[in-house]
Amino acid sequence: MATTLTGGNPHIIQLPKTPVVAPSDPQTIAQQWLSSLETQLSRPESLNINELFHDESWWRDMLALDWDMRTLHTAADIQNFLGKQQTKARLSKFRLQDTGKFQPRLEQVVDELNWVSSMFFFETAVGTGTGMLRLTPAEDGVWKAYSVYTSLQELSSAQEPLGKRRAAGTTESMPGGLAGGTWIERRNRQKEFLNEEPVTLVIGAGQAGLNMGARLQSLGVSCLIVDKNERVGDNWRNRYRTLVTHDPAEYTHMAYLPFPQNWPQFTPKDKLGDWFEAYANLMELNVWMQTSILSAEYDEAAGQWVVVLARGDGSQRTIRPRHLVWCTGHSGEARVxxxxxxxxxxxxxxxxxxxxxxxxxxxxxxxxxxxxxxxxxxxxxxxxxxxxxxxxxxxxxxxxxxxxxxxxxxxxxxxxxxxxxxxxxxxxxxxxxxxxxxxxxxxxxxxxxxxxxxxxxxxxxxxxxxxxxxxxxxxxxxxxxxxxxxxxxxxxxxxxxxxxxxxxxxxxxxxxxxxxxxxxxxxxxxxxxxxxxxxxxxDSMRTTVRKVLGDKVADRCSDVWDLDAEGELQGMWRPSGHPGFWYFGGNLALCRVYSKFLALQIKAVESGLSPGVRQ
The missing domain is CATH 3.50.50.60 (FAD/NAD(P)-binding domain)
Incomplete structure (x- = not known):
């Protein structure tokens, strides 16, 4: 069952070869394993996972156990990680998925590798999560975890207004009732931030910035998006005339708002630009176009940025957000x-x-x-x-x-x-x-x-x-x-x-x-x-940060992109090294997926649950 490293790259591995064992009941195997894990996690002071994991197992965690993206390899590292984190994270109440495709099943993954997989759900000290388990048999036929995934999906203190929790929408139900104005009157004040400072400033109104803004606002974190272009979507419209997306429609949906059923499989750039513009309006995002950063300084004592913005009408505005999310494109300055x-x-x-x-x-x-x-x-x-x-x-x-x-x-x-x-x-x-x-x-x-x-x-x-x-x-x-x-x-x-x-x-x-x-x-x-x-x-996004925000900020930020020592992406979607500063980018699908996790991190900082920097 060993997963061996080859060559000089620590992230080039050989997949294991599993013994030929036909499971009689994937549901029973998965449930027994998950129940055993829950039993072990219920007593972190005497935690012992040796019977549940192979020596060369993996655990990937997104915010459920640590306020970061973490990958642990080997049972010993997993044991140490769980022993350190479970006392405060308190993962519990595990439940297997019991409907749809991702309930317990046997998968032939590749030749000589089979596993029992299942989605599962759990609770933590601060919210609820979803995970995946993948179990493979040892030589003695005992099923152990080859890979486990845990992800925080929602904070108990900040449930999104989705489905049955959606807002009523009537004027009387809004804060302050009719005295606070109608929806459009409130929107006009909100868009200009006349009565408040934005908690988060997002730089860039492309797929990264728009997904980010939608996720933050759904969590109740006020957000201002700024972009130097004339219209939302111009970051695509202004590219070469024949450009079409290279990923299919079902993969490239935006958060909360999938493409219509009759949307083309591959989207022409101008059509996508128009979709972005419509998305910003429908999701009630606060966007200032034709706006650029004149200066940005981080006030360490106050824990906030002081940002001077130049707007298209020639005016300037100074704002003091606590978070700055850099969404200028996963690729930074052109390498010329x-x-x-x-x-x-x-x-x-x-x-x-x-x-x-x-x-x-x-x-x-x-x-x-x-x-x-x-x-x-x-x-x-x-x-x-x-x-x-x-x-x-x-x-x-x-x-x-x-x-x-x-x-x-x-x-x-x-x-x-x-x-x-x-x-x-x-x-x-x-x-x-x-x-x-x-x-x-x-x-x-x-x-x-x-x-x-x-x-x-x-x-x-x-x-x-x-x-x-x-x-x-x-x-x-x-x-x-x-x-x-x-x-x-x-x-x-x-x-x-x-x-x-x-x-x-x-x-x-x-x-x-x-x-x-x-x-x-x-x-x-x-x-x-x-x-x-x-x-x-x-070049990477860090080059743009250095150009716009200067060496003082860029020197505190980590490099961005490529895999770090654990096998997670450097800098992206996670603490950057600089307090209150976050990199965010990627293709449309990655921006949809990881905007949830970055929004949760920012909300956790604002709720006093996370320091927002690597510990």
Whole structure:
């Protein structure tokens, strides 16, 4: 049953091989194990989990036991963690899921690995939670936990007004009754924060900021969202003309408000921008557009920020929020390299973030070089080709390629798909395994996807395109969560490469410099060009923090993204290292999922339950 580490990366693991044991009743196995766990947790002073966990087991916790995201590996570490946390967390009243897909069942996960899995529910000293257990048999046939997940879902002192708890909505039922004004009169005062200071200032009105604002307001935490753009949704509208989301609709819902049933599977950028604008209005979010930060200082003694905002009408406003949530995009500042001789180049050079649409110029016969082979590089190359340009992609290192037609849907099969389980349950299951285990499972999924997409991958290889499946073959999951890039979700460009319509030059040394009309490559070759697009990626969010808030704040913040020593994402969605400062970002689905956990952390700080910093 050992889970062994391989190579120099502590997060590349081998999944265990389970003995062939056919469980007679998954329900009984799961219930007996969960009852035994509850018995042990009821006496933390004499806690002994040896009979419940394999030596190489895992436990992932989101706020139920500690006010942070934690991953524990090995029974000894789990024992120590529970012994330290359970006295104050007081997990109790465990109950198995008894309906739907995630009640106790036997799953064949991959070859030679089977487990009994189930969702379960519990209470804590401060609220209620949901978890997942995955049990595998030991050599003697005893079922023990390979992985356990616990997550705080609601605070008892701050239950959200959902369903039967929804607000009445009548003027008489609002605080102060009619004397306080009608709904619209209250909204107008609230949006401008005429009578109060916002507890939380959210910087950025994209998917991160909007999800964050909706979650905070549902918990009763006042929130102001500011953004430099003219309209909500412009962060998508202002991107290149042909952009469409690469994740399917069922995966990309926003918090509380899923897309309609007739929503397209992949959303055009302008349609998504309009949805964001409608979402902000429907969720009654307080958004100030055309607003930027002039200065922000943290008052240590008062435990609050002093932020000076410049508004679109030329006025300034000083606010004093206790929390600042940085939602400017998981990628920070554009990474723009410069090269010898570039100033002499007679053509056009720009970063991919500045691309709008090739149709704005007559590109027929023009030579375009796109430097970089991630999502943006492919989309820009395809856009130029479709407008008559002679396009070459310059590739330094390999890229993982998966198609939107097949591979993307294979990844979501059984969870976020049409006719699948409720989104809330899928979100719990989807995040319930520690990242090292998820990445190990993704190795097997990546192999299946590669078999299904063999013709595409073989065609790319023949065209000279270098593929990279990751150091462990983990594919898109490892590329995204460790690098934040290095992959392409194919929506048409791969066929153009395979057919020779877009050329690829693989040159690990990259660019040595420019002449007036050419790129000089490290291998000694030259490449004529009229337009060079640097699709060279972005630095982390911390670079934007440093640029806007200065070194004093940035130096106290942790790095953000990539996996830390435990296997959790650094900095993101959790204490950042700086009091009252939080990073928040990711794709639409991650913003929906983790906005709940970050909102709970902020509410816990405001309720005196958590210090808001790592202990």
């Amino acid at each position: 390299p410069s090269f010898p001789g570039q100033e002499a180049f007679q053509g056009t050079v720009y970063h991919g973030s500045q691309h709008r649409d090739a149709s704005e110029h007559d590109m027929r016969g023009k030579k375009v070089v796109v430097v970089g082979t991630g999502n943006s590089g492919h989309d820009i190359a395809q856009n130029y080709y479709e407008n008559g340009a002679d396009v070459t992609m310059l590739q330094r290192s390999g890229t993982y390629v998966i198609t939107a037609e097949k591979g993307v849907f294979m990844m979501h099969k059984g969870l976020h798909e049409d006719g699948g389980p409720p989104t809330e349950e899928c979100d719990i299951v989807g995040e319930s395994l520690p990242w090292p285990v998820q990445l190990a499972l993704s190795v097997h999924m990546t192999k299946k996807i590669a078999e299904a997409e063999k013709d595409t991958l073989d065609g790319l290889r023949r065209a000279g395109f270098e593929l990279d499946f990751g150091p462990d073959g983990g594919g898109i999951a490892r590329a995204y969560f460790t690098r934040g890039g290095g992959y392409y979700i194919d929506v048409g460009c791969s066929k153009l490469i395979i057919d020779g319509k877009i050329k690829v030059i693989h040159n690990p040394g990259g660019i040595n410099g420019f002449t007036d009309r050419e790129l000089l490559l490290a291998n000694g070759d030259s490449l004529p060009a009229d337009v060079v697009v640097l699709a060279t990626g972005y």
